[in-house]
Amino acid sequence: MQRRSILWTMFSSIGAASVLAATAKPAHAAAVDKAKVAYHLSEQGRVAFVLGNIQSHFEGMGGPDKVKIVLVIHGAALRAFHAGEASQEFSAQVAQLAKSGLEMNACINTMKAQKVELKDLLPGFGVADKGAVVMLADLQSQGYAYLRP
Numbered sequence: 001m002q003r004r005s006i007l008w009t010m011f012s013s014i015g016a017a018s019v020l021a022a023t024a025k026p027a028h029a030a031a032v033d034k035a036k037v038a039y040h041l042s043e044q045g046r047v048a049f050v051l052g053n054i055q056s057h058f059e060g061m062g063g064p065d066k067v068k069i070v071l072v073i074h075g076a077a078l079r080a081f082h083a084g085e086a087s088q089e090f091s092a093q094v095a096q097l098a099k100s101g102l103e104m105n106a107c108i109n110t111m112k113a114q115k116v117e118l119k120d121l122l123p124g125f126g127v128a129d130k131g132a133v134v135m136l137a138d139l140q141s142q143g144y145a146y147l148r149p
Contacts, residue, residue: 042075064101074107074132098124107132
């Protein structure tokens with residue numbers, strides 16, 4: 001009889017602990033209010049596709065208040081964002097994404113190679129002043145999911 005009592009107590013304790021663990025919120029849950037995503041873009045032929053993915057990402061998450069998206073651009077893809085070469089339609093699309101909260105960053109090394117300054121890019125850009133790949137690694141270390149569509 002004593003063995004049954006010990007086993008009953010043990011299994012009851014395990015069950016109670018499991019229920020508590022399943023219903024308790026992690027201590028860090030209150031601090032996490034937005035998903036964080038870093039998009040990596042380097043190919044000029046993928047610009048429209050990536051911008052479409054970002055728009056879909058905002059919509060799929062329930063809006064920009066639910067997700068923080070950072071776009072890091074280097075290489076040939078940056079040419080699409082030169083203000084003097086961008087179409088009015090493309091400029092409007094980029095402006096709308098920026099208004100939605102998209103943070104856009106241009107690689108300083110690519111900017112130097114293409115001989116452009118921040119003022120030469122569409123409005124809303126920041127500079128990845130240590131380079132795009134360094135920024136992407138930094139973002140990942142801060143908990144950003146990395147996407148390269």
